[in-house]
Amino acid sequence: MAPHNDAPSPSGSFTSGFNRIPFRPSASSALLTAHLASGEPDSPLSSSFGSASAASEFHMTRPLVPGVYVPTMCFFEEGTEDVDTDTIARHAVRLARAGVTGLATQGSNGEAVHLTHSERKLVTATTRKALNGSGFSHMPIIVGCGAQSTREAIQLCRDAWEAGGDYALVLPPSYYASLFAPASQTIMEYFTAVADASPIPIIIYNFPGAVNGMDMSSDMIIQLSQHHNIVGVKLTCGNTGKLNRVAAATRKMTKNYDAKNPEFLVLAGSADFTIQSLVAGGHGILAGLANISPKACIQTIELYNQGKVAQAQDMQDIVAQGDWTAIQGGVVGVKAGLQAWMGYGGYARSPLPKPSAEQTKKWKEGFRDLVVLEKSL
Template identity: 25%
Template sequence: MQSLIGTGVALVTPFKEDFSIDTEALKSIVNFSVDGGIEYLVILGTTAENATLTQQEKELVIDTVIESNNGRLPLVLGVGGNDTMKIVAELKTRDFSPFVAILSVSPFYNKPTQEGIYQHFKMVAEASPIPVILYNVPGRTASNMLPATVLRLANDFKNIVAIKEAAGDMVQAMQLIRNKPEGFLVISGDDMIALPMVLAGGAGVISVIGQGFPKEFSEMIRLGLNRKVDAAYKIQYVIDDCIDMIFEQGNPAGIKQVFQSLGIAENFVRLPLVSVDESLRERINQFVKKIDK
């Protein structure tokens, strides 16, 4: 899965003022990411606000990204949830030919045991016609997929090829990197520690901020992969402040404000999310102006 090494971005779903999907802005975001040097695109991840999209809207997002990407970059599709059989049904019926892998989040709300998580992904792996990237994000799921469970899945199922690890725990990430089977990729799901994870042996990142600053962020990760540590950290220390800012009042409100500051898309989010306040808006605006100089 060499196509998953480097920087992927979890695309936002831009909205118009009436909260309908802004397909033209989505095309612009795809082009901005591609032109900026991103290695692959992730459709319908958490950042896409897919929890508040209808099925028809999800299909519109998928079609728009496929069309605007036009085969330039590998595509990953988010297919996850907390109803195992519903996910299996989608895996058995959808055309996955445009995608290199699916990204599947650990079940949320139900709070399964580690055995429940294993059995869930066992069914996902057996049903999926393409490779599976596990997604561990305890801050959203209320359960941590422990390294032992991840490694058990990675060893038992050849088509489970990677994990997006977003626990924000470097010790846990290092346990995965140290003990993973050959060829299994540990991908950061946390922008702030993406570079340290890469330097520890990780494969890259599925990023939020990377779509707002694709040139800078993807270059930082490439430098890290090439062990050019000082040059990589020079970029990290420029971007750090904005990483904090885009998550300060929730994702994707922060990154959508970056896009508004760049003149690419508006900063509308759907309830129960709300847009960033005036203070944060101004701070993000000032950061974007500084980077653009």
């Protein structure tokens, strides 16, 4: 979880003149796949992917539908900082039993930037196996696959598929942004090439705070939505006007639009504007706060959809206040909240700091009203 802003897309190099760029698949993108080599040795779980039964279980058709999606945490063993697969599995099942629509691994909350390729596969495969083994084989898993190079992003998408992921959540590259072609041509070519080569569908991830302030415009997202292998967007920018434009345009471009099964899913990236995103035509949230309060996030949407707007607003007030604690503390604060209220969570992987006693107390109190609400549902 990280701060989002409500400013409109800037008029700089990532939006200016965008509509002059025709949408077409990159001619060279198909060639990229022929030259990709395996990045790392297989995960310890890779041997289990070989049987026909395992393959069919890992690769069912799991459509994206409106609801609450949770970017799950990655847990580490105390002392060694090795990936704690037992806690990862238990947490995934807890969220599934609470009734969430889907899970996401390798997001900001999942500390993807702290994991090797093989650890990423291990986390996703552990999550998939835990869900399948607890009666949730129908639940989709979204896997963070953003990278600074097109080549690595494609490899991460392949790794995600091998580990049982159903969709790839992809940030735009940003490290060399000052060298990108004008009018967002580089970003367009990146997403097109990754979508062309990925074995699983792509969800665009617009999160300016994670990519040096780069804020994709509604024009860019709408045009990319026309790619057959790009099926949604997560908007952590907090811009509900942008969300409205994307939701309206993609709805109008869909023949025989079905609100319960949209062809292009538009998700808010934070729980503190859940109702606002629904008013604007969004389909739900992909929000880190649901690690702590999945039922409250679900109930907020259900109350609104039932026309109980005042009750939904009351719940949104508590959710938004709890989310402010999560936004301020980031993954360190959310883990501290889980540890304080749920008895597990531990610490983030170094170099992220361990919270002080004062911070732990502050974050625990910041989540108090939210946890009380969650336990009442």
